[in-house]
Amino acid sequence: MTRYAVGIDYGTQSGRAVLVSLENGNEIADHVVEYPHGVMDQTLPNKNIKLGHEWALQHPADYVDVIRQAVPAVLKTSGINPEDVAGLGIDFTASTMLPIDAEGVPLCWKDEYKNNPHSWVKLWKHHAAQPYANEINELAEKRNERFLQRYGGKLSSEWMLAKIYETLAEAPDIYENADLFAEAADWVILQLTGSFLRNSCTAGYKACWHKQDGYPSQNFFKDIDPRLEDIIETKLRGEVVPLGTKAGGLTEEMAAITGLPEGLAVAVGNVDAHASVPALGVVEEGKMVMTMGTSICHMVLGKKEEEMEVEGMCGVVEDGIIPGYYGYEAGQSAAGDIFGWYVDHAAPQYVFQEAQERGTNVHALLEERAAKLAPGESGLLALDWWNGNRSVLVDTELSGMMLGFTLSTKPEEVYRALLEGAAFGTRMIIDAFDHNGVPVNELYACGGLPQKNPLLMQIYADVTNRVIKIADSVQTPALGAAMFGAVAAGAEAGGYNSIYEAAEKMGKIKKEYYTPVPENVKMYEKIYQEYSRLYNYFGRGENDVMRRLKQWR
Ligand SMILES: Nc1ncnc2c1ncn2[C@@H]1O[C@H](COP(=O)(O)OP(=O)(O)O)[C@@H](O)[C@H]1O
Numbered sequence: 001m002t003r004y005a006v007g008i009d010y011g012t013q014s015g016r017a018v019l020v021s022l023e024n025g026n027e028i029a030d031h032v033v034e035y036p037h038g039v040m041d042q043t044l045p046n047k048n049i050k051l052g053h054e055w056a057l058q059h060p061a062d063y064v065d066v067i068r069q070a071v072p073a074v075l076k077t078s079g080i081n082p083e084d085v086a087g088l089g090i091d092f093t094a095s096t097m098l099p100i101d102a103e104g105v106p107l108c109w110k111d112e113y114k115n116n117p118h119s120w121v122k123l124w125k126h127h128a129a130q131p132y133a134n135e136i137n138e139l140a141e142k143r144n145e146r147f148l149q150r151y152g153g154k155l156s157s158e159w160m161l162a163k164i165y166e167t168l169a170e171a172p173d174i175y176e177n178a179d180l181f182a183e184a185a186d187w188v189i190l191q192l193t194g195s196f197l198r199n200s201c202t203a204g205y206k207a208c209w210h211k212q213d214g215y216p217s218q219n220f221f222k223d224i225d226p227r228l229e230d231i232i233e234t235k236l237r238g239e240v241v242p243l244g245t246k247a248g249g250l251t252e253e254m255a256a257i258t259g260l261p262e263g264l265a266v267a268v269g270n271v272d273a274h275a276s277v278p279a280l281g282v283v284e285e286g287k288m289v290m291t292m293g294t295s296i297c298h299m300v301l302g303k304k305e306e307e308m309e310v311e312g313m314c315g316v317v318e319d320g321i322i323p324g325y326y327g328y329e330a331g332q333s334a335a336g337d338i339f340g341w342y343v344d345h346a347a348p349q350y351v352f353q354e355a356q357e358r359g360t361n362v363h364a365l366l367e368e369r370a371a372k373l374a375p376g377e378s379g380l381l382a383l384d385w386w387n388g389n390r391s392v393l394v395d396t397e398l399s400g401m402m403l404g405f406t407l408s409t410k411p412e413e414v415y416r417a418l419l420e421g422a423a424f425g426t427r428m429i430i431d432a433f434d435h436n437g438v439p440v441n442e443l444y445a446c447g448g449l450p451q452k453n454p455l456l457m458q459i460y461a462d463v464t465n466r467v468i469k470i471a472d473s474v475q476t477p478a479l480g481a482a483m484f485g486a487v488a489a490g491a492e493a494g495g496y497n498s499i500y501e502a503a504e505k506m507g508k509i510k511k512e513y514y515t516p517v518p519e520n521v522k523m524y525e526k527i528y529q530e531y532s533r534l535y536n537y538f539g540r541g542e543n544d545v546m547r548r549l550k551q552w553r
């Protein structure tokens, strides 16, 4: 008898449920629900209350809507018997967090708080907490805090501590009246099961929790602000457990809403990018998974014995991706967005015209022409910093650059140089890991870009001189979430006893690989040396022109 699992992937604009077979990971049915309130970056749902710059909020009811609509929809489409579902797991953007009361009710649902923006869900890309992140970073550096090195030397404004401190500073009553600050991932699991547990992925990568050392010290929090002194026992309390842990059984109410059996095993939450790793079958060292879309997240597992320090990584967390390993994460803050920028704002009209005449899109046309060029033929070189540099420089003040233009430079040459710049940026990240005791032997890719742009993937293989394997699932994070749901169920209940077993059976990659072409590798090695020189020159303080230009804007 075939058994199934449900994975729910909570993205930025929408959530989707996927029903997968536990035999082989095949996606039997999926259903997407756009969040009715989307991303709130102008006003609260009460339109009279305006939000400041860099705010990005969400409505927690939208997350429940996804459960309510998407789960029954996949059961209906598939026609399976709900009793054959063994487990359920979710993944979420992060750090997407909210204040809740002692009953788990979001403060934004209460009349007395709903007009205060700080009572709502702060979405991962809410960047208004930057001044608070800066303050935390300065203090941590001054105090020589050990935890800072686990985050490449800087905490992000996207993460839990900066967002909590922002609430304390700007809305002390919300801070006071919050029983807990919860990751939305953990809050949704609370809705599904009635139990509140913090998953080690979001706690580790986004709230500075460490398996041995716990959170930063009480003393450090006190130094940020005396009112934060007891935060670990109060607003951050909650057991932190590894991924795949069973959070509990589906409640009677949720069973009625979803059509799934009451008591169904539900796994603790997970981060979207991280959930993708086992979905590609990756549960061992040496294989870097790249989630490639508007931006790129790079994840790699390191030895169980030793936590390594790697310049500019976003974080290292024990059990943070696959239990039993140190999980390392790094990233490029733009990739698809840069190619999209060129098409939307810089490609000439005649390219659009030709694409229209040929019934193709501009990306595809530029890719087709760029594929005819040899490495180095354009004479162009780009620094891929259109949205700053996340890894390894951790500097949002940096900006994009291209050199080598002549009067005969063509649009496809610029497009190819942008693809190459992104690949060089990834190579820099790979080298940082590889040279610091975290080997990267093979690359795995998922997300939209590998499906959309084969030339990009070939350039990545050539620039990194590594084989690249591509996900064979459209909903990779949801598949990963479902796999952790199966692990929460365990083999006795028809699931799996470990994520290793689940990955072996359900992880999926395409048969065709991208393989480096030796003569391209040779040429790109030379260009990469030039890229590295420019990278250091503009990125490490020798010439701060990018920073100055930004200041003068
Ligand atoms: N053919 C293409 N080649 C390269 N980039 C593309 C192409 N088509 C779209 N893009 C870019 O891909 C990004 C979307 O990637 P996708 O993985 O679908 O989304 P997301 O990151 O939001 O999950 C956009 O930034 C867009 O500009």
Ligand SMILES: O=C(CO)[C@@H](O)[C@@H](O)COP(=O)(O)O
Residues within 6 Å of the ligand: 011, 012, 092, 093, 094, 095, 124, 205, 271, 272, 273, 293, 297
């Ligand atoms: O922060 C992370 C991963 O660490 C992501 O959740 C966040 O960047 C959102 O990513 P997506 O836009 O959903 O791909």
